[in-house]
Amino acid sequence: MKKKPSGFSGGVHPPERKITSEEKIIALPAPPKVVLPLIQHLGCAAKLKVAVGDVVFRGQKIAEPGGNVSAAVHASISGKVSAVAPWAHPSLLKPVESVVIESDGKDEAAPFKAIFSDYARHTRDDLRAAVADAGIVGMGGACFPSHVKMSPPKGKDIDYLILNGCECEPYLTADDALMRERAKEIIEGAKIISHIIDAYQTVIAVEENKPRAIETLKKLAFNEPNLSVAVLPVKYPQGAEKQLIAAVTGRVVPSGGLPFQVGCVVHNVATAYAVFEALKKGKPLYERVVSVSGDAVKKPGNYLARVGTLFSDIAAAADGAEESLVKVVAGGPMMGFAQGALEVPVVKGTSGVLFLSSSRSGDFKPCIRCAKCVMVCPMNLLPNMLSVLGEKELYDDTDRYYAADCIECGSCSFVCPSNRPIVAHIKLSKSYLCSKKS
Numbered sequence: 001m002k003k004k005p006s007g008f009s010g011g012v013h014p015p016e017r018k019i020t021s022e023e024k025i026i027a028l029p030a031p032p033k034v035v036l037p038l039i040q041h042l043g044c045a046a047k048l049k050v051a052v053g054d055v056v057f058r059g060q061k062i063a064e065p066g067g068n069v070s071a072a073v074h075a076s077i078s079g080k081v082s083a084v085a086p087w088a089h090p091s092l093l094k095p096v097e098s099v100v101i102e103s104d105g106k107d108e109a110a111p112f113k114a115i116f117s118d119y120a121r122h123t124r125d126d127l128r129a130a131v132a133d134a135g136i137v138g139m140g141g142a143c144f145p146s147h148v149k150m151s152p153p154k155g156k157d158i159d160y161l162i163l164n165g166c167e168c169e170p171y172l173t174a175d176d177a178l179m180r181e182r183a184k185e186i187i188e189g190a191k192i193i194s195h196i197i198d199a200y201q202t203v204i205a206v207e208e209n210k211p212r213a214i215e216t217l218k219k220l221a222f223n224e225p226n227l228s229v230a231v232l233p234v235k236y237p238q239g240a241e242k243q244l245i246a247a248v249t250g251r252v253v254p255s256g257g258l259p260f261q262v263g264c265v266v267h268n269v270a271t272a273y274a275v276f277e278a279l280k281k282g283k284p285l286y287e288r289v290v291s292v293s294g295d296a297v298k299k300p301g302n303y304l305a306r307v308g309t310l311f312s313d314i315a316a317a318a319d320g321a322e323e324s325l326v327k328v329v330a331g332g333p334m335m336g337f338a339q340g341a342l343e344v345p346v347v348k349g350t351s352g353v354l355f356l357s358s359s360r361s362g363d364f365k366p367c368i369r370c371a372k373c374v375m376v377c378p379m380n381l382l383p384n385m386l387s388v389l390g391e392k393e394l395y396d397d398t399d400r401y402y403a404a405d406c407i408e409c410g411s412c413s414f415v416c417p418s419n420r421p422i423v424a425h426i427k428l429s430k431s432y433l434c435s436k437k438s
């Protein structure tokens with residue numbers, strides 16, 4: 001009998017606010033200009049293959065992976081490269097070398113790549129190379145190059161491929177829409193990934209607040225051997241990798257460890273869809289579904305947007321931002337990044353853009369030792385200690401409190417009555433510890 005999902009400790013229940021959960025995917029027209037950062041993934045920046053003045057086509061590779069852990073970048077419209085220069089990035093919060101393409105209005109596609117109609121007849125290395133060539137990264141926001149995640153160490157058995165369809169962040173519904181409308185393609189993508197990593201079984205994990213997606217996936221999974229759908233309770237951060245593994249399999253990834261150590265590999269449902277598009281349709285990753293939401297946008301929805309589309313164009317396509325707009329967030333409200341301007345591009349990991357009419361006050365108070373943050377931490381850390389040490393810049397001491405294990409889920413900050421920027425404190429500590437070790 002199938003094991004009932006066991007859940008994970010901690011977590012919170014923020015208001016869901018998924019106001020776009022019934023909206024269909026609408027493709028936005030190609031924008032007049034795109035900005036494509038050479039870093040849209042974890043690891044090294046991609047290496048530029050074009051120069052200012054070059055004519056490019058939609059789907060053409062404009063940058064190669066810059067190392068083993070890196071990803072290619074492709075033009076998302078046809079036109080001319082008008083600049084290669086630093087540009088504001090939605091999650092790195094500093095300017096990143098980017099390729100600017102002005103549209104020629106034709107939206108002409110580059111010749112499509114090889115299609116792997118019968119993928120099982122190709123070697124796993126060839127399929128991995130095709131995934132790398134298509135520039136696919138984890139599309140849940142982590143942006144880890146997918147072909148690297150599809151390369152578990154030799155001799156390591158993978159019992160579970162888990163497809164993450166939890167989408168536990170408030171507001172976000174892009175994955176939900178994709179699972180409702182492109183479930184067949186997601187399952188095909190899952191089968192390709194499963195073949196590459198030689199997984200024993202595949203589980204698509206979905207939170208129970210997505211009934212139509214669950215029904216669609218279950219119907220399709222019924223006749224698929226070794227593929228099932230796990231319905232999980234609504235709890236944030238259910239979609240975090242380690243928490244998801246615990247919920248689906250009961251296995252615990254050790255501190256500092258990786259999922260393959262417990263026989264698991266996790267990919268987002270949108271990543272599986274991108275793998276299907278790349279290998280079955282020869283289409284590299286140059287567009288994605290983005291939840292455009294919040295109380296300060298006139299027409300919220302699930303929009304298929306070209307990578308590189310500026311948030312200002314997204315707002316215009318969604319019928320404009322309201323006058324009440326005070327805050328723009330890339331991603332969800334728990335783990336997303338507040339933006340200083342609208343001239344910021346959608347990148348491969350942009351699952352949502354929120355236009356909000358209010359912003360949490362920046363003032364914070366001393367810790368009152370209520371321990372609320374400790375009770376909700378899904379990694380069983382002591383966020384209060386990490387916050388106080390980070391605030392005092394005692395970064396070395398945060399190592400003893402396992403700062404590196406923090407998944408930056410924001411649950412601690414969410415419940416803190418003193419409004420302490422706990423995650424910001426921890427990020428500073430992690431960045432210090434990381435630079436010290438490298």
Ligand code: SF4
Pocket residue numbers: 376377378379380381382383405406407408409410411412413422423426
């Ligand atoms: S300390 Fe890190 S893992 Fe724990 S609740 Fe805070 S952000 Fe999440």
Ligand code: SF4
Pocket residue numbers: 366367368369370371372373374383384387412415416417418419420422
């Ligand atoms: S929730 Fe805030 S005030 Fe309470 S212990 Fe944690 S850091 Fe301190």
